[in-house]
Amino acid sequence: MVKTIAQAGLAVNENLVIKRNRITNPNMGLTGKKRVCIVTGTHGDELEGQYVCAKLAGYLSENSSALDGIVDIYPALNPLGIDSITRGIPMFDLDMNRIFPGTSEGTMAECIAADIISDIKGADICIDIHSSNIYLKEIPQVRINEISADELVPYAKMLNIDYIWVHSAATVLESTLAYSLNELGTKTLVVEMGVGMRITKEYCDQLFDGILNLLKNVGVWNGKTKPVREPILSTDHDVDFINSSAAGIFVPCVDHWVDIEKGAHIGDVLDPATGRVEEYVTAPCAGKIFTLREFPVVYGGSLIARILGGKNNA
Amino acid sequence: MRKCTLYSIESPYREPLDVLGYKFGSGEKSICVVGAMRGNEVQQMYVCSQIIKELQRIESYGRIADGCEIMVVPCVNYYSMNIGKRFWTMDNTDINRMFPGYSLGETTQRIADGLFEQLRGYKFGIQFASFYQPGDFLTHVKLMHTGFTDPEKMRDFGLPYAFVREPRPYDTTTLNYNWQIWETNAFSFFLNSTDNIDERSAVDAVDSVIRFMTRQGIIKGSGKGGYLTEIISEKDVVQIHSNIAGIYIPKVNAGDRFSKGDQLCEIFDPMEGEVISQVKAPFDGIVFFRYNRPLEFENSVIFKLIRR
Numbered sequence: 001m002v003k004t005i006a007q008a009g010l011a012v013n014e015n016l017v018i019k020r021n022r023i024t025n026p027n028m029g030l031t032g033k034k035r036v037c038i039v040t041g042t043h044g045d046e047l048e049g050q051y052v053c054a055k056l057a058g059y060l061s062e063n064s065s066a067l068d069g070i071v072d073i074y075p076a077l078n079p080l081g082i083d084s085i086t087r088g089i090p091m092f093d094l095d096m097n098r099i100f101p102g103t104s105e106g107t108m109a110e111c112i113a114a115d116i117i118s119d120i121k122g123a124d125i126c127i128d129i130h131s132s133n134i135y136l137k138e139i140p141q142v143r144i145n146e147i148s149a150d151e152l153v154p155y156a157k158m159l160n161i162d163y164i165w166v167h168s169a170a171t172v173l174e175s176t177l178a179y180s181l182n183e184l185g186t187k188t189l190v191v192e193m194g195v196g197m198r199i200t201k202e203y204c205d206q207l208f209d210g211i212l213n214l215l216k217n218v219g220v221w222n223g224k225t226k227p228v229r230e231p232i233l234s235t236d237h238d239v240d241f242i243n244s245s246a247a248g249i250f251v252p253c254v255d256h257w258v259d260i261e262k263g264a265h266i267g268d269v270l271d272p273a274t275g276r277v278e279e280y281v282t283a284p285c286a287g288k289i290f291t292l293r294e295f296p297v298v299y300g301g302s303l304i305a306r307i308l309g310g311k312n313n314a
Numbered sequence: 315m316r317k318c319t320l321y322s323i324e325s326p327y328r329e330p331l332d333v334l335g336y337k338f339g340s341g342e343k344s345i346c347v348v349g350a351m352r353g354n355e356v357q358q359m360y361v362c363s364q365i366i367k368e369l370q371r372i373e374s375y376g377r378i379a380d381g382c383e384i385m386v387v388p389c390v391n392y393y394s395m396n397i398g399k400r401f402w403t404m405d406n407t408d409i410n411r412m413f414p415g416y417s418l419g420e421t422t423q424r425i426a427d428g429l430f431e432q433l434r435g436y437k438f439g440i441q442f443a444s445f446y447q448p449g450d451f452l453t454h455v456k457l458m459h460t461g462f463t464d465p466e467k468m469r470d471f472g473l474p475y476a477f478v479r480e481p482r483p484y485d486t487t488t489l490n491y492n493w494q495i496w497e498t499n500a501f502s503f504f505l506n507s508t509d510n511i512d513e514r515s516a517v518d519a520v521d522s523v524i525r526f527m528t529r530q531g532i533i534k535g536s537g538k539g540g541y542l543t544e545i546i547s548e549k550d551v552v553q554i555h556s557n558i559a560g561i562y563i564p565k566v567n568a569g570d571r572f573s574k575g576d577q578l579c580e581i582f583d584p585m586e587g588e589v590i591s592q593v594k595a596p597f598d599g600i601v602f603f604r605y606n607r608p609l610e611f612e613n614s615v616i617f618k619l620i621r622r
């Protein structure tokens with residue numbers, strides 16, 4: 001059942017509307033049952049979650065007799081952003097993932113944020129699907145703040161992703177949806193996968209299988225599932241960043257998520273006018289590339305790749 | 315006056331971005347003034363350019379105090395200004411959300427790092443900042459209260475109001491916050507306009523900054539004039555939200571005094587022209603902030619008012 005959970009008047013004859021589709025088993029009561037939320041579309045240029053939601057909503061609705069709990073799907077937290085290929089909230093130049101938990105006393109965006117939080121709050125698990133940005137392509141991964149790692153890693157492992165990145169705490173991240181919900185006791189996992197403005201079907205299918213597996217593990221789903229892959233945990237490995245040191249266009253010569261040797265050629269930064277190789281980019285360590293630049297134009301500092309290195313001794 | 319390049323970055327398609335600083339006097343790093351960090355902060359750049367002009371005059375009279383160095387950075391992000399963008403040209407990141415910066419990080423983190431290296435170590439820091447929502451402010455200085463900078467110092471600007479605000483999580487990556495962490499007494503200076511030039515208020519802002527420098531003994535002179543500043547905090551400011559979306563026509567300006575019951579704005583139905591809302595003043599006060607675009611959404615903050 002699709003319901004509007006937040007709404008605000010726009011200037012001319014239109015409302016901003018945020019919707020939720022609640023999928024349940026019509027032949028079963030809901031008292032005492034678990035609730036899992038799937039949210040996406042906070043950043044308007046990230047679209048991988050659109051397909052995951054569509055696939056999940058269609059499949060669960062058709063097979064609702066195998067449900068034993070509630071699945072709430074929020075396909076677009078920032079519908080105006082998605083509609084206009086704008087990462088933030090249009091008109092505000094505001095990153096929506098920096099205004100949570102919001103407040104009903106605040107601006108339109110803060111009121112909407114507060115309504116979203118109050119609707120999701122109380123759920124057992126929330127999966128917040130992001131897809132990097134238009135610049136970088138990411139292997140399917142879950143990102144977890146170190147302060148909630150013990151609690152969240154076991155659930156992240158259910159999601160059929162390749163990689164779990166436990167990152168250090170940063171004050172600025174305290175205004176994200178995930179941080180705010182985890183504070184309120186709703187275990188929230190942030191998935192990053194694919195690239196902005198695209199749907200990478202293979203990754204979406206992979207996460208779809210993972211979400212069904214998680215639903216089964218927490219007792220919300222009794223239907224079919226497939227075996228899931230065992231993700232690599234960042235805390236066991238070193239992570240290396242490669243940033244461009246020249247300006248130009250970056251042309252890669254390796255694939256994502258394959259093993260590479262230390263010193264291996266990753267790509268070149270070229271001067272489009274002369275063809276000169278401004279930078280011959282090599283791997284600083286052996287490992288697997290889990291982030292790879294997709295948008296070709298680079299400045300000094302532009303991230304080109306992240307490499308998951310060898311096992312550390314930590 | 316010495317003009318120097320504080321930080322430079324190559325672009326694949328444009329001339330290099332050279333962030334310029336203008337230095338006056340020599341000796342202890344006494345005060346640093348930073349202007350436009352965002353591409354729409356035109357008034358902020360203009361005020362800094364006028365401060366540079368005034369400091370040249372002051373320097374020619376030998377009135378910069380011995381052993382004091384002043385630096386003014388009128389515009390950091392002119393790349394965006396030149397193409398009508400607010401944030402960084404390529405990835406839309408905000409340089410003022412990248413401090414203290416990271417020399418091995420992304421482009422705007424590198425700019426922040428390279429710049430902060432040069433901005434650090436001054437005793438006082440003033441940043442001409444802008445609010446994320448479009449609107450006009452009553453000119454004021456703001457202190458992000460980290461416990462380092464003494465709020466009483468704000469009186470030396472001689473503006474009618476100074477504002478103390480508790481930092482929020484997203485403030486921790488701003489220049490102001492990091493200045494204070496690195497022991498610079500930092501103030502944000504809010505002008506009454508951003509995208510447009512207001513010459514008269516620019517004159518007042520220049521006077522206020524020169525007065526502050528004089529009262530710190532960085533410029534020789536009496537440092538007279540100005541207002542007896544009232545220091546206010548968030549509890550003294552009442553936000554007025556619109557209760558309905560539509561065409562918004564304000565009836566008061568930033569800085570105006572009003573009495574309880576006075577009309578602050580009217581909101582019109584955008585199609586049928588009828589007045590659908592009239593916002594009345596809930597008490598006697600002064601307009602601290604006024605939204606300034608013709609279209610507004612439901613729940614927009616259209617005014618911030620100070621009780622009188």
Ligand SMILES: [Zn+2]
Pocket residue numbers: 042043046130131132
């Ligand atoms: Zn995102």
